[in-house]
Amino acid sequence: MKGWRGLAAGAAALAVAVSGCGTSTNSGSGTETKEITVWLMDGSAPTTLTDALNKEFESANGIKVKYEVQKWTGIQEKLTTALASNTPPDVIELGNTQTASFADTNTLADLTADASQFNGGEWLGGLKDSLTLNGKQYGVPFYAANRTVIYRTDLLQAAGVAKPPASRAEWIDAINKLKAANASNPDFQALYLPGQSWYFLLSLIWDEGGDIAKQDGGKWTGTLDTPQAKAGFEAYKALYDASATKKAPADIDEAKPQQMEVFGTGNVGMMIGLPWELAGAVKAKADLKDKTSAFPIPSKKAGSTAPVFLGGSNLAIPAGSKNADAAKKYLALLSSKKYQDMLAEGGAVPGTSKDTSKLGSTPLGKAMAESSPNGKVTPVTPKWAAVEAGQNPLKDALTAYLTGAKTLDQATKDASDAVTKAMG
Structure with missing residues (x-):
């Protein structure tokens, strides 16, 4: 990193x-x-x-x-x-x-x-x-x-969200309140969530008890098609679908365009980001300094934080x-x-x-x-680089699932097979 x-x-x-x-x-x-x-x-x-x-x-x-x-x-x-x-x-x-x-x-x-x-x-x-x-x-x-949820304090307050969400359900509720309070702005996104933010996907998979792969006898096998990992994909889709009427594209990650630039437009209530991204947004739009804060990525279990990369x-x-x-x-x-x-x-x-x-x-x-x-962290093996640096199967699976090009079962099976092949 x-x-x-x-x-x-x-x-x-x-x-x-x-x-x-x-x-x-x-x-x-x-x-x-x-x-x-x-x-x-x-x-x-x-x-x-x-x-x-x-x-x-x-x-x-x-x-x-x-x-x-x-x-x-x-x-x-x-x-x-x-x-x-x-x-x-x-x-x-x-x-x-x-x-x-x-x-x-x-x-x-x-x-x-x-x-x-x-x-x-x-x-x-x-x-x-x-x-x-x-x-x-x-x-x-x-x-x-690690990533946190960076948010506009003024917008959440105006939407009637009194305190940071402490569970995934409360998070979605806050997103819905933000959307309702800003319904007159067609460009508003309560949560800016591109379709290929796979590091965030890991948080959801881990929170559901799943993982990318498992090792048995020195051999790595993809596990993205387990029920737990599938639940992580479903949680991602629920947040993606709730995020805005005008959603971020399903085929891009948080770097293209840089999500801090999108956040800095004033049309975004939250983003899942790193410290340097908040710093970049504030540098471009100075008045954000006193209007932003952050909370940990919530777990599905109330009062807990989701595992983070x-x-x-x-x-x-x-x-x-x-x-x-x-x-x-x-x-x-x-x-x-x-x-x-x-x-x-x-x-x-x-x-x-x-x-x-x-x-x-x-x-x-x-x-x-x-x-x-x-x-x-991601699987600790010299072969992990082949997964991350190549045609990242987690990104492909997210895009296919979010757009409906593949069912959840097919998207996660294909991704799991690709991980097995790359790490095998």
Whole structure:
């Protein structure tokens, strides 16, 4: 996932560059490391954090930090080249949906035995899952963000919705009230919900007790055609049909057009989005700043939040690092409460701390903090990328079902078969 300042719905990847490497005077001789190289993604951590972190590490250890901020463009190819070289960096950032693929190539150090020094007991379950392959842990959670329901406080108040919905049924009721209160506006959408928002679909599937796939004996099989997963699709359709008279197209996702641009038109009551999307809408339309808030995606069970996809990044040490011990000290410092609180203050779910009190200083942060403990990730396997990056079967199934091109049974069976084929 992209950094929390620019988190987008899509696959994550490691930010690295071919040039630059950690140096040591020993090459295995036992003398002390003098420098480590740290590669983080553009937008992942504010400079106030990294400046303080690097200064404290250098002062405490007498080791220089060669800190390099990397760009997203071309990162997959750069990763492949850098980790295969004899001079990889010492600390790297990986998107949490791709950590498994790099761990599977034996280019990441196994940190299972070191988890305790990185506050392993404080990791959220979903974040721990994202870096665990075959029972071994190949990284440390860095940060995450999850979707919430971003809404116009003025419009909900005018529609007679006194408080944020606490169940899916209350949510649909609020949508209907918004529609009724704005019936004179033919362009109004109570909930902007494109037909292919598959990350949100996951919340509904998980909330119903379903999943994308299951693993048995090392083999992955699609499970989108189970009764529980079908119920998630039905819940999506109920929200889609209720959202507006003039619905969002069924064959697009939240990125085309950017839903924050649609939200900023003033004709939308709610959207299911990420922090950067609200920030973008407010930047384009400043008066939204005092008219917006957020609540967690409601569960079908009143008073509970639906499981959410935790998009974000992990930190790892390349297997070929010459300075692994120093790199572990760096990760231990970054994992401390001091720096995790700084991440939370910046608007991210901290990776190695369950204390999200700093995140709760804003309504959106509070909504994220409330729902993140119930977060999950996509199947942790190197083969998942073939599902997400290809002809995404979840998107295809949504469009076919919402438009009536396929029945629910046929759409979910075809999607499940496609997942099995891609991951088989």
